[in-house]
Amino acid sequence: MISLGSGQLPAEATLTITYVNRLERNESSWQIEADLRRQLEALPGVTIADAYDFGATALSTIKAPVDIRLSAEDWRLLPAAAERVTAALQKVPGLSSVSVSWDANTTEASLVLNEDKLRTLGLTPDVVLAQLPLKGAAVASMSKLPTVGAIPVRSYFSEPYRSNPATLGLLPIPLPDGSTVSLGEISTIVxxxxxxxxxxxxxxxxxxxxxxxxxxxxxxxSEKSLAAAQKVLPPGVEASDKGDNAAGSDSSKRMLTGLGMGILLLFGVLAPAYGSVALALLSIIILPLSAIGAVWGLLAFNKALALPAILGIVLLFSIIIKNSILMVDFIQERRREGSGAFEAAMESIRLRYRPILMTAFGTIAGMIPIAMQRAVGLERLSPLADAAIGGLLLGTVLSLFYLPMFYVWVSEKSVSREAEHESGL
Structure with missing residues (x-):
């Protein structure tokens, strides 16, 4: 599919090329992009050639993975600043191509009407504009003002006026008396x-x-690109990051905030249910420890802590907290039947290890195909699976062994404090 203009620049063309999926070809998407970039840059008249995979950004509103937005009160400062920033970003290792959203490298011919001659001949700007061919059709004036200070209109002409704007001066303009005058006699082209x-x-x-x-x-x-851009900015121009990293950081902060609020809400529910703040904390303390396993899983598979990985940690927390609640509740039930803390903890391990292992390994088995990326599109979700697998392996051990051990330790500390309190009385 070819799109000329891309809805923005008239001299810009977008080519959408569909390839077979990565499992049916030998070249990677990055090799294809590099080859396309070389071929496009070799075409005459092409100044900028970007080649990137469809959906290269996390959100459709983000223009590119790295988007350094320059802003200024005077637009005339921006093109020169963009040239400096572009040159600086081209030296940043890891960037395959750098381009700008707009520039001032084009040249336009401005038709300036002679106001004195128009008055002498009895003409108005509307009469003159009506004779100008816009791709074969007449140009309509955007203003009803009778003076030459009307709103300027940008027009795109067909040949031969496009390649040689001076030929516009040969256009005949009819006068009120029936004679004609050439456009060049009543105007100049700048x-x-x-x-x-x-x-x-x-x-x-x-x-x-x-x-x-x-x-x-x-x-x-993104950090290196923003730092490189700020070093070369002229006075009056500011730079900010509007790419994937900025949007991802904002989304991560919101997700972590929601996760923290969920943990606080969970604590508020467990503390009254157990009748003990210590037991509520004991059930929740396994969560950050299991997150260590999630990080190990990401490191083992060489994946970044991106949004899919955070979703994997949320999935991990839901399974681990369920196991923790069941373990603590089972131990409490045995304590109410008269068992000691150690005996109740050992009994919970003997009776609960099968369901916990079945849940963990069943989830891991379901995550393995995602982690192996053996289907189109799973490469974007693989960090979710990697985080869940690593966290479940460690979190299961913590739930089965460390949670009962912590429970016994907390119980013994509580008993010793009560004994000290009674002896003090």
Missing amino acids: NQPGLSLLTTNGNRYSLDVLGYRNTAPISVL
């Missing part, structure tokens, strides 16, 4: 830098310097 696109961010003008990557970690890449 060549000046042109903008095909001008964007704003709030009350300031903005320009995005976009960077695409292969396998480099996005967090490290």
